[in-house]
Amino acid sequence: MNYTAIYFSPTGTSEKSVVSITRELAEKAERRDFRRVDLTTYPAKETKVKFFENDFVVFGTPVYGGRIPKVAAQRLGNISGKQTPCIVTVTYGNRDYDDALLELADLVKSNGFVVQAAAALVGQHTFGEIQVGRPNASDEKEDQQFAKNFLKALKKIPCKGNAKLPIKGNRPYVEGGNGGTFHPxxxxxxxxxxxxxxxxxxxxxxxxxxxxxxxxxxxxxxxxxxxxxxxxxMDDANYIKFAKEFSQKLSVRRENEYFLPQK
Ligand SMILES: Cc1cc2nc3c(=O)[nH]c(=O)nc-3n(C[C@H](O)[C@H](O)[C@H](O)COP(=O)(O)O)c2cc1C
Ligand code: SF4
Ligand code: SF4
The missing domain is CATH 3.30.70.20 (Alpha-Beta Plaits)
Known part of the structure; x- marks a missing residue:
């Protein structure tokens, strides 16, 4: 099995978790290394990669307005699998991930991947001071434990097709995936x-x-x-006021959620 981490991650939180999970899987499979496909920078809009059955991919994007960012969805459209097993993850800023994880799972399935596990993870919010520093060392441990639990679960329930995963969300998805209105x-x-x-x-x-x-x-x-x-x-009065109120509103910590294959 060849392991690849694929992410769109402007501020690096999604990337951090995807890399922790992929590294753990590769180490447990005694692979010396894993590949990274970073879809974040502008030239990555041209990146096209094909995967096969002997590959394993871990995907990660942030949540923008309860969805995956539209720009990430477009770039993921150039990544195709052929019955390639994968894990999907979304990282959100302590508000909610709404339909984003479901959307990412649907998207990669339609591109030829088989979704075997999923995670909704908390990262520092782009705006304000919300869950600063997350994913931190303890989140990283949780991500690594998730990778270990996934391998254990596969031994018990070897899954060939898409796993039964209790991912929340609705279709049609909520309106979202757009950028915000703050410009630095x-x-x-x-x-x-x-x-x-x-x-x-x-x-x-x-x-x-x-x-x-x-x-x-x-x-x-x-x-x-x-x-x-x-x-x-973003030193302007409007943003500073918004950021202060938003940070207060979202001050209650949310926990990472991991979804493993079920019988
Ligand atoms: C335009 C925009 C919209 C966002 N919408 C949400 C949201 O709906 N829910 C949430 O919890 N966090 C939201 N966030 C916060 C990001 O999901 C969060 O900060 C994430 O960790 C960023 O990932 P990255 O570091 O990989 O870029 C939003 C951030 C931006 C910039
Ligand atoms: S200019 Fe806008 S889109 Fe570009 S990096 Fe800055 S905030 Fe992001
Ligand atoms: S704002 Fe100026 S100093 Fe900062 S990264 Fe851009 S060019 Fe470099």
Whole structure:
């Protein structure tokens, strides 16, 4: 079996969990390494990969408005399987994942994958100060334990087709998957290093490193998180007020949920 982690992850939380799970599976199978397919950056819109029966893929995306981001769904459309077993995961910012996990499972199934397990995981929210630092070391342990439990479950219930998984959600899915309305500002400390231009998932930052196309920007805040000189920010009164209230509203911690094959 060859193991691959595939993710769209602007601020790195989905990536972290997908990698923990994939690494654990590969180690248990005594594989020295696993492959990563990062669908986050703009050039990844052209990435096309085919998988086969001897592959195993772990997918991960964030939740945007209760759905998987539309841009991630488009890029995942270029990833096909041939009865390829997989695990699907979504990472959400402590509000809810609504129909996102169901949507991701449906999407990869329609592209030739067989879904054997799933997880809805909590990560630090893009906006405000919500579950800061998650997934943390204890979430990572839970992810690793999930991978171990999955392998144990497979021994008891060897599943060839899609596993019976109690994933919540409804079809048609809730309206969502769009970006937000917050677009970062750039202050005078910008060194024009170009990192934000290169890393923006949707190519929304012009070559002056400052002008953001608000039609394209999905408010993922990747440019804020990755700027080495903290020159990109959301220092405006509207956002600061929203972030404070939103952080209070979502202050009660939610737990990761893992779905294993059932009889
Ligand atoms: C536009 C947008 C919409 C979001 N919608 C939700 C949501 O519906 N529910 C939720 O719990 N978190 C929501 N989040 C938070 C992200 O799902 C969360 O921060 C996730 O960990 C980000 O993943 P990443 O680090 O892989 O980019 C949203 C974030 C953004 C930017
Ligand atoms: S990453 Fe930061 S410093 Fe570099 S160009 Fe972008 S805003 Fe400027
Ligand atoms: S410009 Fe918008 S879409 Fe691009 S990285 Fe920044 S927040 Fe994300």
């Amino acid at each position: 500002h750039t202050d005078d400390t910008c060194t024009k290093c170009g990192l934000c231009v290169k890393n923006c998932p949707v190519g929304a930052i012009a070559s002056d490193c400052r002008t953001i196309n608000s039609e394209l920007c999905i408010s993922c805040f990747r440019c804020i998180r990755y700027c080495p000189s903290q020159s990109k920010n």
